[in-house]
Amino acid sequence: MERLAADLRAVVDEVSPGTPVHLLAHDWGSTQAWHAVTHGALDGRVASFTSISGPAREHVAAFYRRARRRDRLRQALASWYMLLFRAPVLPELGWRSGLIGAVMSRRAGVPRPRTADAVRGLELYRENIGGPVGAPVRTDVPVQVLAPADDPFVTPALQTQIAPYVDDLRVRTVPGGHWLPRERPDVVARCVRELAAHVDGAAETPSLRRARAVAKGVGRWVGRVVVVTGAGSGIGRAVAHAFGRRGALVVAADLNLATAQETAFETGGLAYEVDVSDGAAMAAFADRVAAEAGVPDVVVNNAGIAVSGPFADTGVEDWEAILDVNLWGVIHGCRLFGAQLREHGEGGHIVNVASAAAFTPVAGLPAYCTTKSAVLMLSECLRAELAGQGIGVTALCPAFVPTDIVSSARMVGVDESTASEQRRSANALILRRNYPLSKVAERVVRAVERDVALAPVTPEAHVALALSRLTPGLLRAAARIGQ
Numbered sequence: 001m002e003r004l005a006a007d008l009r010a011v012v013d014e015v016s017p018g019t020p021v022h023l024l025a026h027d028w029g030s031t032q033a034w035h036a037v038t039h040g041a042l043d044g045r046v047a048s049f050t051s052i053s054g055p056a057r058e059h060v061a062a063f064y065r066r067a068r069r070r071d072r073l074r075q076a077l078a079s080w081y082m083l084l085f086r087a088p089v090l091p092e093l094g095w096r097s098g099l100i101g102a103v104m105s106r107r108a109g110v111p112r113p114r115t116a117d118a119v120r121g122l123e124l125y126r127e128n129i130g131g132p133v134g135a136p137v138r139t140d141v142p143v144q145v146l147a148p149a150d151d152p153f154v155t156p157a158l159q160t161q162i163a164p165y166v167d168d169l170r171v172r173t174v175p176g177g178h179w180l181p182r183e184r185p186d187v188v189a190r191c192v193r194e195l196a197a198h199v200d201g202a203a204e205t206p207s208l209r210r211a212r213a214v215a216k217g218v219g220r221w222v223g224r225v226v227v228v229t230g231a232g233s234g235i236g237r238a239v240a241h242a243f244g245r246r247g248a249l250v251v252a253a254d255l256n257l258a259t260a261q262e263t264a265f266e267t268g269g270l271a272y273e274v275d276v277s278d279g280a281a282m283a284a285f286a287d288r289v290a291a292e293a294g295v296p297d298v299v300v301n302n303a304g305i306a307v308s309g310p311f312a313d314t315g316v317e318d319w320e321a322i323l324d325v326n327l328w329g330v331i332h333g334c335r336l337f338g339a340q341l342r343e344h345g346e347g348g349h350i351v352n353v354a355s356a357a358a359f360t361p362v363a364g365l366p367a368y369c370t371t372k373s374a375v376l377m378l379s380e381c382l383r384a385e386l387a388g389q390g391i392g393v394t395a396l397c398p399a400f401v402p403t404d405i406v407s408s409a410r411m412v413g414v415d416e417s418t419a420s421e422q423r424r425s426a427n428a429l430i431l432r433r434n435y436p437l438s439k440v441a442e443r444v445v446r447a448v449e450r451d452v453a454l455a456p457v458t459p460e461a462h463v464a465l466a467l468s469r470l471t472p473g474l475l476r477a478a479a480r481i482g483q
Contacts (some may be wrong), residue, residue: 228302334378341391
């Protein structure tokens with residue numbers, strides 16, 4: 001290891017004799033770089049260090065002494081290849097026969113290494129793995145760990161549990177496998193540029209701040225950015241509070257700026273006025289959020305309205321109004337923020353608030369049920385599309401919960417007096433049901449943390465979902481009787 005560190009020092013002195021370098025390293029290159037950074041070979045020569053899938057040997061030893069048993073077991077299972085590569089003769093035969101190279105190429109999607117390089121590489125394991133290892137050496141070099149979430153050889157836990165040994169640490173868990181520099185070179189380059197620019201004097205980006213908070217282990221949501229539309233009241237406000245209590249930066253958006261500001265004040269977040277049905281306004285909103293708060297970690301497309309009344313009495317303007325908010329609002333949110341999440345490359349989650357009406361036919365609510373069914377199907381399609389990029393999508397399907405949607409609903413086919421009575425009756429029913437919005441919000445947080453595809457809320461929503469799958473005819477019959 002000392003010889004490898006000396007080689008690295010020679011390269012650094014040659015390419016940048018008068019200025020410290022920003023060091024990026026992967027796999028064994030990262031293990032070697034850790035040794036050079038912490039054992040004196042590069043003292044004063046490194047401005048920042050970004051490590052991918054290559055912990056220091058001392059970090060590995062400390063991990064097996066101090067980490068949780070579950071984390072140690074997972075890493076031990078992932079390290080099976082080390083025993084093979086340290087064995088005599090067998091690994092050379094595996095490389096020269098082409099067997100190991102073929103398996104690696106097929107499973108990891110990378111070209112086969114040159115046989116001579118692979119055979120020589122076995123000596124890295126034989127010379128540097130095993131034997132006594134000292135305690136981790138602390139460093140004051142700014143360090144950034146990019147831990148691939150699906151690395152089959154080096155678990156994120158092993159890479160990231162190093163806060164006691166680094167004075168200035170940032171940790172990012174990035175969707176991808178072991179060969180992250182090949183899979184997402186754009187993401188790796190962006191992360192390195194952000195750290196290098198900050199170390200050289202630029203302002204710290206929101207994603208760097210989040211990475212610093214993650215490294216400190218102060219909680220899953222501290223420093224995260226959560227966007228909530230329709231945050232001025234109802235489910236949106238409750239969800240904003242739930243994430244805000246956990247330390248997230250809440251971006252509260254609403255058509256009513258005053259109520260958005262109330263939510264932002266209560267949660268310590270930011271307030272924006274936006275009409276989710278306006279594509280241009282939503283595009284400007286998404287750009288402002290990225291510039292002022294950073295690319296969000298969670299987006300909750302919650303804003304919605306209701307139209308109640310028979311299909312025959314529901315006019316084109318009524319359809320346009322509810323489609324613009326309930327469906328196009330969700331489409332705009334998914335399209336614009338989804339693009340940010342994909343480009344950012346660090347995963348994320350989208351929650352689309354649908355309804356139990358998405359799978360429950362209701363006579364008198366054809367427009368509302370149609371939009372919510374569309375939101376559910378959009379969510380399921382989008383979930384499949386974004387899964388490979390570490391972006392989860394959840395469709396939230398509450399039933400009777402106390403929001404303002406009934407009070408503001410359009411009642412078609414009846415006079416105003418009858419409409420007022422219908423609103424009063426519906427609100428009275430919901431109030432008697434008395435399902436707390438705080439429980440809805442906790443369900444949202446839990447769905448995001450567990451990456452749930454479909455999240456029914458309230459017992460009646462669970463029952464309706466089960467019936468829609470097991471006995472849909474019964475629901476259709478109930479809709480005919482209830483009209």
